[in-house]
Each structure stands twice: as structure tokens, then as C-alpha cells.
Amino acid sequence: xxxxxxxxxRIIDCTKASAFVLGTEHPDFCEGKDAxxxxxxxxxxxxLIPASISGVALERLSSIHSHYFGGGFERVVGxxxxxxxxxxxxxxxxxxxxxxxxxxxxxxxxxxARELIGEELDHADRVKRQAMTKKKEPIKPPVxxxxxxxxxxxxxxxxxxxxxxxxxxxxxxxxxxxxGGGKGAMMTGLF
Numbered sequence: 001x002x003x004x005x006x007x008x009x010r011i012i013d014c015t016k017a018s019a020f021v022l023g024t025e026h027p028d029f030c031e032g033k034d035a036x037x038x039x040x041x042x043x044x045x046x047x048l049i050p051a052s053i054s055g056v057a058l059e060r061l062s063s064i065h066s067h068y069f070g071g072g073f074e075r076v077v078g079x080x081x082x083x084x085x086x087x088x089x090x091x092x093x094x095x096x097x098x099x100x101x102x103x104x105x106x107x108x109x110x111x112x113a114r115e116l117i118g119e120e121l122d123h124a125d126r127v128k129r130q131a132m133t134k135k136k137e138p139i140k141p142p143v144x145x146x147x148x149x150x151x152x153x154x155x156x157x158x159x160x161x162x163x164x165x166x167x168x169x170x171x172x173x174x175x176x177x178x179x180g181g182g183k184g185a186m187m188t189g190l191f
Contacts, residue, residue, distance in 0.1 A: 006069050010035040014068075015046050033078040040065060040077055041088055048089065048100040049108065055097035058085065 006014070010022045010030050022029045030038060047056050047064060062081055065073050073081040085091045090099040 006036070006039055008032060008035060011039050011042075014039055014042050033076075036069070036076045037079070037084070040069070040073070040084070043068060044085075044089070044098070045100065048098060049105070051099075052105060053099060055090075055092070055095075055099035058082065058091070058096050058098055061085070061098060 008031055010026075010028060011019055012022060012028075013019045043064065044061055047061065058081065062073060065076075065081070069076045073079075073084070077084060082091070085098050088101075090101060091097075092099070
């Protein structure tokens with residue numbers, strides 16, 4: 001059923017989701033073999049343009065055509081495929097490859113270059129605007145040295161006389177195990 005539409009009515013954007021069939025009031029309306037030829041040309045261009053100067057094999061175009069149209073090219077369009085291709089595109093007999101016309105490729109390249117330059121200018125303009133408009137920064141607190149008022153349970157206070165912490169004092173004593181420390185002999189075993 002779909003292949004009947006391809007063969008008999010002109011379809012615009014034939015391989016895209018936005019494809020539509022032209023009605024009788026449209027100025028490009030055609031039907032029958034004329035429509036099939038125009039649909040074939042548009043279908044081939046969707047393959048030839050991305051291939052650029054490398055081109056596409058004639059057999060590939062034939063298989064694509066039979067996939068969409070459901071039949072041989074000559075039966076649907078009324079011409080031989082090779083004659084149709086040489087009439088509209090550049091066909092290399094030695095390699096058997098079909099290329100889009102150089103004029104069409106040049107036009108598409110210029111259009112793409114224009115679009116890329118436009119995108120680059122838009123990007124530069126956007127970056128310039130962002131640099132010109134500064135964002136409001138949140139108010140930062142004044143910079144002071146950190147105070148010792150903040151309580152930290154892991155840090156023990158220093159002794160004022162020695163500037164050492166209690167753990168450091170305990171480690172310093174040679175043989176001093178932290179008991180007593182008064183004058184006199186040590187009395188062991190009294191208790």
C-alpha cells in the first residue's frame with residue numbers, strides 16, 4: 001500500500017517522519033511515472049549528498065529504490081536506472097559510482113559554512129554578553145584570623161607555663177610514669 005503511494009504520488013521529504021503527499025492544488029503536484037521519477041531523485045539525493053565526493057555504488061541505489069518502491073526501477077519509473085542517473089547526476093563508468101553534481105555540493109557547502117559562521121558569531125556574542133553582565137555575588141564575611149574561642153573536643157588546652165599540652169608533658173619524663181613526683185625515697189610494698 002505504501003509502495004503504491006511512492007509509485008503514483010509525489011512525496012516531499014520522503015524518508016523523514018515529516019513526509020507528506022502533495023495534493024492536486026499544489027503547484028508541484030504530479031502523478032504516475034513523473035511522481036515516481038521525482039520521488040526516486042529525492043530518495044537518491046538523501047544518499048548521495050552525505051556521501052559527498054566519494055559517491056554511492058549504483059547497486060546500492062538500485063537496492064534502496066526497490067526497498068522503498070517495491071519493484072524494479074525500470075518498471076516503476078519507465079527508464080533504465082543507468083540512463084536516469086547519468087541524466088541527473090555524475091556517474092563514473094569505471095568505478096560504477098554515482099556522485100551528486102558538484103554544483104549542488106558547492107551550494108550545500110556554502111550554506112553549511114554560512115550557518116557555522118552564524119553559530120560562531122552567536123556564540124561569541126553570547127559569551128561577550130555574559131562577561132559584561134556580572135552576576136550578583138553573595139556577601140562574604142570579613143576575613144579575620146580564626147579565633148581560639150571555638151570549642152574543639154579533640155584538642156586539649158595548652159599549659160601556660162610550658163606551652164605544651166598535657167600529653168606532651170607525660171611523654172617527656174624519663175622513667176617518670178606519672179605517679180607522685182614528690183621528694184623522698186620511693187616506698188614500695190607498704191600498702
